[in-house]
Amino acid sequence: MVWSALTEGFAEALKRAGLWSPERLARLELSIPRDTGHGDWTTNLALLLARETGRPPRAVAEALIAAFPRDPAQFAAIEVAGPGFINLRYADAFLSGLPARILAAGALDPEARRGFGCHDHARGEKILVEYVSANPTGPLNVVNARAAAVGSALVRLLNATGHAAAGEYYVNDAGTQVDLLGESVAARFAEHLGLARAFPENGYQGEYLRDLAGELDPPAARAALGRPDGAAWFRDRALERMLESQRRDLSGYGAEYARWFRESELHARGEVMRTLESLRERGMVYEAEGATWVRTSSFGDDKDRVVVRSNGAPTYLLPDIAYHRDKRARGFRYAIDLWGPDHHGHILPLQAALQALGLESGFLEVLIVQQVNLLSGGQPVRMSKRAGEFVTLGDLVEDIGADCAKFFFLMRSTNAHLDFDLDLARRQNDENPAYYVQYAHARIASILRYAAERGLEPSAAAGAEEPALADPAELLLARRLAAFPEVVRGAAFAREPHRLPAYLLDTAAIFHRFYHACRVVTEDQALSIARLRLAEATRLVLHNGLALMGVSAPQRMERAAEAAT
């Protein structure tokens, strides 16, 4: 395919130059130079290889260029520059034909790996993305909302680049947390009846449990209250209801999961103990101070970790190891976990334990989804109507809408703290970046409607009488569109979805400039159709990028200028 020609081209060039290895191709980094004088694409590949091979960088660059299967119709120039950069410049004729090719590739469907922006380089490699995985003890909060936006975008990005990626939610339904949940609900139900029952120490205080207790079947709940093991009844009911509500929130937010994996299942199948045995067989556990320890310090951890306490109960670590062992056993080549900021201390122990178990050292990648500070009027926002103690995902969606929330979360790199300006997000008629991109899409749709009323349609194939793109604004826009597949590839490879909104904001800005510089629908029919096709290709790229983010691409947007105060 034409748009993957760059990557394919360098793969071929490496082979012909006798420098081939898959690792080297993976390190290929194509970037758009800041200075347009340096061309449309640049890569430092020769500089990287020079260090490895001990050859002069410019000589490596010359060798790669000589070996590059160059199509003169695509690239007008491929040159060495500076210390050894390879700069490539598109031929204008290639850019003129680009919109038609984009339209032919069509709308993006990550699952089917179809549409402009998709690749199949990963050849169906299986990756599991586990995200959110909040304890089923309360409503989802804003960090969960951020993780949901990032996780679901990653799944789409990975699928679009040829992986077989699946989203998964790990349900912690087996620990002391859910027992405490059961006790808390039982106490709330007793309170509801006016009965005395001690509220558990460290129990869950949120208002939502009062609501939940009020919805239980009174006779059954009353009976359970009288039984010594009654808390288990409340636990199971509460668990299902919390899960149902989390599922509803996430589904409405566009975060779909291939599977909800229950920790209790691991215990029931005996996987937890089997994992311990497996570690023992490998000589990776030992007894000390009455407890059982795993030798994580042999794999980079700063100390060994307890997996079975002196009272015989496993720590959280053991089921976690068993869970990731199960992921590998299911055939996933990589596991990407999105964790909250308070769990970063667990990365090393778990990765080390998995190596102790014999898994590949790079199997588990953990991305920390950093803290979110909601700001309104310059002040931190904390209160929630429903939960009484924190802002929930539902509150946020109700306030600013799912599209806007996802766009804001995806704009920032995942592991950086985020100050979320609610005032800016609430503005629907001002300089809200989420609307800027959607507006560009709606504006193009409007232009196409206007043209259609005059009998003008951007046919997929260019007519012979149509002029080539010539205006600088047209060529700049076409160059930008050509970059999209590479942006998708880079964002997936680096696990950095925030490159998508950055690209889309830039593309929208360039489109707006084109719009002001070049009138699309004019008396000149051939020119109008050429520009309509460029506009439609832009619309498709915006649509595909937004689709990867899980954000809608509206055909129309309400004029909201009147709503301004």
Added chain:
RNA sequence: GCGCCCGUAGCUCAAUUGGAUAGAGCGUUAGCCUCCGGAGCUAAAGGUUACAGGUUCGAUUCCUGUCGGGCGCACCA
């Protein structure tokens, strides 16, 4: 005390596994609609990348130290 994340324009953040002259948005200032959506465009101003060293062709990026902010440091999850 130890570990991890962060420190970039007045504010919020980019800068593609080390790349060429550090960029956007907001805010500020000055302009642009008889014309395809003004939720738009053009321009100006704004920087010793917290600080001090080091590594190299090249450092916002990597290493060491200092300062500041956040989060962890359990036989809790």
